[in-house]
Amino acid sequence: MKIKEIKARAILNSKSIKTIEVEVTDKDNFKATASVGTGTSTGKYEVNAFPKKGINFTVNYFNNVLRNKLQNLTISNFDDLEKIERIFNAEDYTEKLEKLGGNIIVSTEFAILKALSKGNVWKVLNPKAKKLPTPLCNVIGGGHHAGINSPDIQEFLLLPQTKKFEEALWANVSLYHKLDKELTKRNFDGRKTIEGAYCPDMNNIEILNLLNKITEKFSKENKIDIGIGIDVAANSLWN
Numbered sequence: 001m002k003i004k005e006i007k008a009r010a011i012l013n014s015k016s017i018k019t020i021e022v023e024v025t026d027k028d029n030f031k032a033t034a035s036v037g038t039g040t041s042t043g044k045y046e047v048n049a050f051p052k053k054g055i056n057f058t059v060n061y062f063n064n065v066l067r068n069k070l071q072n073l074t075i076s077n078f079d080d081l082e083k084i085e086r087i088f089n090a091e092d093y094t095e096k097l098e099k100l101g102g103n104i105i106v107s108t109e110f111a112i113l114k115a116l117s118k119g120n121v122w123k124v125l126n127p128k129a130k131k132l133p134t135p136l137c138n139v140i141g142g143g144h145h146a147g148i149n150s151p152d153i154q155e156f157l158l159l160p161q162t163k164k165f166e167e168a169l170w171a172n173v174s175l176y177h178k179l180d181k182e183l184t185k186r187n188f189d190g191r192k193t194i195e196g197a198y199c200p201d202m203n204n205i206e207i208l209n210l211l212n213k214i215t216e217k218f219s220k221e222n223k224i225d226i227g228i229g230i231d232v233a234a235n236s237l238w239n
Contacts, residue, residue: 001026001027001074001075001076001112001115001116002026002027002072002073002074002075003024003025003026003070003071003072003073003074003075003112003115004025004026004027004029004071004072005023005024005025005071006022006023006024006025006067006070006071006108006111007022007023007062007063007067008020008021008022008023008058008059008062008063008067008104008107008108009021009023009059010055010056010059011035013035013037013038014037015037015194017038018055019035019036019037019038019055019103019107020035020036020050020055020058020059020103020104020107021033021034021035021107022034022035022062022104022107022108022110022111023111024108024111024112024114024115025115026115026116030115030118031115032111032112032114032115032119033111033114034107034108034110034111034113034114035107036103036106036107036110038050038103043235044235046096046102047095047096047097047101047102048096048097048098048101048102049101049102049103050101050103051097051098051099051100051101052098058100058101058103058104061091061100062100062104062108065091066087066088066091069087070084070087070108075112075116076116077116077124078113078124078125081109081112081113084105084108084109084112085105085109088100088104088105088108113125131163131164131165132165134159134160134161134162134165134168135160135165135168135169135172136157136158136159136172136229137157137158137160137172137173137175137176138155138156138157138193138195138196138197138231139156139157139158139175139176139179139197139198139211140155140156140179140197140198140199140200140207140211141154141155141156141192141193141195141197141198141199142154142155142156142199143155143233143236143237144233144236145193145194146191146193146199147191147199149201150191150199150200150201151200151202151203151204151207152203152204152237153204153207153230153231153232153233154231154232154233154236155197155230155231155233156197156207156208156211156228156229156230157228157229157230157231158171158172158175158176158211158215158226158227158228158229159226159227159228159229160172160224160225160226160227161224161225161226161227162224167224171218171222171224171226174218175214175215175218175226178214178218179198179210179211179214180198182210182213182214183198183200183210186200186202188200189201208228211228212228215228
């Protein structure tokens with residue numbers, strides 16, 4: 001795939017916060033766009049999503065400087081993305097990408113992968129893939145961004161063990177609503193995190209016991225095993 005045209009623009013993400021979208025056009029005039037969000041919870045080793053000068057600086061720098069270096073490049077496979085990273089690294093060699101931010105790099109590479117695969121990125125990542133990954137469900141949230149009277153652990157997850165994507169999706173949605181009914185019995189005030197996970201005034205053990213109760217019942221009734229996962233976000237538990 002030869003990059004005929006590439007450009008960046010500022011857009012709003014699902015949280016109505018600015019992020020960057022990159023559009024790639026190949027020699028066959030196939031267009032692909034990609035953008036990545038900015039996490040509310042970030043690890044202390046992550047690179048900067050955007051520079052201190054702001055998103056508009058990165059967009060302008062991309063369109064006025066990097067664009068000329070990226071156009072006419074040929075990308076034939078996943079490993080060829082190293083060409084893209086060498087160009088970015090030559091412009092921003094700081095440890096945490098303070099000059100341009102990491103968001104623009106991921107958006108660029110994802111857009112290129114979509115153009116290379118004509119929209120079927122999985123064919124580039126794993127052409128032998130037989131099924132979709134199992135969707136997880138973030139049902140209860142806590143941690144640093146959930147406010148007072150919330151659990152310490154940032155995310156409590158459901159992991160349906162199914163052979164089909166649609167079965168896992170159905171299980172997640174069903175259990176999400178069952179959990180709502182169980183929390184309502186406990187005088188839950190209806191708070192949710194930005195991802196839509198419930199945010200009850202309960203401790204970690206109480207939540208795990210409740211999830212264990214509803215998933216065991218659901219599994220027996222529907223012959224679907226449901227795992228329980230956690231995303232601790234341990235960096236924000238202690239100073």
